[in-house]
Amino acid sequence: MVVEHELLTFLEWLLPSQYGMGALLTFFLVVAILSVLFVILAYIFTSARHGPFEAFYVVAKSIATGVSDLVNTSPRRILAMARLAIMEAVRRKVLIAFVVFLAILLFAGWFLDAQSEHPARLYISFVLTATNYLVLLLALFLAAFSLPNDIKNRTIYTVVTKPVRATEIMLGRVIGFATVATALLAMMCVVSYVFVVRGLSHEHEVVAESVQDKRNAQGDVEGFTGETSLNSHHRHTFEVDAEGVGQTDVQMGHWHQVTTTKGPDGQSVYTLGDPQGQLLARVPIYARGPFPLRFLGRDGRPGDGISVGDEWTYRDYIEGASGARAIWTFQDVTENRFPDGLPIEMTIGIFRTHKGNIERVVRGELEVVNPETGFRSEPISFRPVEFEIFHLDVPRNVRVVDPATQLSRDGDVFEDLVAEDGRLEIWLRCAEPGQYYGVSRPDMYLLAAERSFFMNFVKGYVGIWLQMLVVVCFGVTFSTFLSGAVAMMATLATIILGYFSQFVVGVATRTIEGGGPIESFYRLVTQKNVSIDLEPGIGVKVMQWVDIGLMYLMQAAVAIVPSYGRFGTARYVAYGFNIDPNLLTQHAATCLAYVVAVTVAGYFFLKSREIAG
């Protein structure tokens, strides 16, 4: 699903806590290690030129100058450099990127699957992904070529011969290019939003012949059912009550409100509203604590979930019609947060050991349990939609079972089923024998609120903005000591490494078969696939030793390079989950850390190079 890992609050993430040493400490540790390496390398290089004694003095002095430069940095000069960078970007026709974006949107109809099950997800992830790549590409080009061009054209001569600090040259460029990219991003955001909303909006009419009376057991008319016209590759069925108010079923991830008015001839005119339920920003509350999700085995005793041999080990399975249960523990469940009862949403994977009617859903039951007193609700039966988000409301007034007497009585969710400290358990059971329910921690959550989709969309763009900022910093920093094309390749390398960090870690930690880079290359050339053992020998040994060295380097590189993939929050927006402020602040802080560290590195590179060399 969207959230596979537990989300920490900003402070838990930042400071040392039970979850680890905290980001701040990690940052300082990494910076300290890198700084020491940096200084040692600088010393070695300087020694080669000036000799070991002089080098000591030179390195110490440049660090001291760095501090004084930072203090003397003038906002006016930074702004002047930033203005110049903006004018340069405009001169280099960055607006073309926006035109390209518009063109992509115009032709999007050709390759976006109009009959998709979830058009909203498709549209949203499409615009966000397109913007993401386009803006990163733009940032890459702007940042990597600017300084090298200035050096090549020697325009930099007239700048560095003024009292300009390297900090100001760096920051000016970063701010300038970030401003340009921000402006473009904002334009793209607005256009994308309009594209998504307009693209998903459609209307249905009611097919008059399809409307039928809906009668209850006694044969009284209690409403009407009917069908809508076929629009945008789908049609709905709907139900309205006797007053003529109701809604359609869910098709392609949305539904419509149905209202009825009386026409001039006294006949009923049904009107369908705009599509609902596809542009959402749900605020989920996930199970937390030391045991957010635990299992009871088929004998009803504490155990683990079952593996059904799925390659993706994300879900654990419980057997149907047995003592097996999946139990989520929620915290801080209060009346204030859920005044009308518990809105539960879940996504359940179903594993069938016999097919039967594949269309027929596998029934389940859940109980709300007070972990302190053992009071539980009577089982609530439901039919989940497979691999879809399924909504279930547990009302405030429920039948409560006393564990001592096994007698049930009327009770209240918050009075009887929530412990003093706000904890609450939800026990899930699969009701059909021979079938299994697959669950993971984030598969069940309480829906705390629904926020504005537009704001969530904007937050998705903020994620892109953060990535852009980091790319600009890397680009400018690389361009302080590399030529334009090389700086671009280097920056691109960090982006690729960042996006595929999980794979690289897999290779580096040997969880991906086939050995390290050299061994893989050897296998590729000699056409030996991963299942063939290499013949033992000196050559193979040497190759594997070198690989081990390279793997450490890869691990170090991945640890340093920003994992851009993580900044990407497009999935949240596409799946209709609110981007948690904690997540956004964590990303922003990470981004800031990169900006600071990379800019400082860039400063020293720029400072220590011969501009006219």
Next chain:
Amino acid sequence: MEAAAVEKSTPTAAAASAVGADVVIETRNLSKTYHDFWGRPKVLALKALDLEVRQGEIFGLLGPNGSGKSTTIKLLLGLLFPTKGQAYVFGKEATNVKNKERIGYLPEESYLYKFLNAEETLDFYGRLFDMPAQVRRDRIKSLIDMVGLQWAKRRQLREYSKGMTRRIGLAQALINDPDLLLLDEPTSGLDPIGTREMKDLILRLRDEGKTILVCSHLLPDIQDVCDRIAILHQGELKELGRVSDLLRVEKVTQIRARGLSDEAKEEIRAVIARHGGEVDGIENPTATLEQLFLEIVQDSEARPGRRAAGASDGKK
């Protein structure tokens, strides 16, 4: 004269001995070697240069292409780092950022941002000196007037001719009212009038008390304006001294006279011969082409409409 002789014979010793508060530029054993990609020495661009430029003088760096003039200027500006030796400007190391508040630099070609117009260019450089808006505005106006680009101040520099670019380049070098001006080939690309104006300007700036280092291979420029010169060749200092002293030809005596008859000239020859001298030649002097050109243009401006060819005929 004697002092000049000393300087001529041992330029390095002379520079090293004179240390005073009015020394603006000082280099000691300044050397620069360019390295190739692998760090192997490629070119010895400057060998152990000892120089000293004092306040209020116009100092000329003279030499053929590739003699190390530009390298020296770049070292003084901190654009390059010395391989050996030191360069001091205003008593501080050349790389010191503080120095640059008092330096104006006109590069070899005017390396300016082509997408800015004249005003924006000067405004940008003014901001780099952290000048407040009002000061910047006044300064830009007076500089544009000074270099005579009032009519083109709103045009992008990409549309500028070489001479105009040179002028705006000079204006940017003066934006901070510098105490020290480093001018790299200041007259290159300028027409004779522009050259004359540039030279006059250099002299005027010197009279205002500024120190000016000019680097050129155009000998007349150097001769006309410089107080002292250094001649570089293949990275080495070959000559250093006052222009007037260096150019004085000791053994030749020049006599100029007006209204002499041929007999009189013969008599003078005889007198020289009697004193054991040797006559190199007695002839009518020629003006320099520069003088001729300037006279023609001035004449043409005074009486517009006449053809230049006619004007020059009239002069003869």
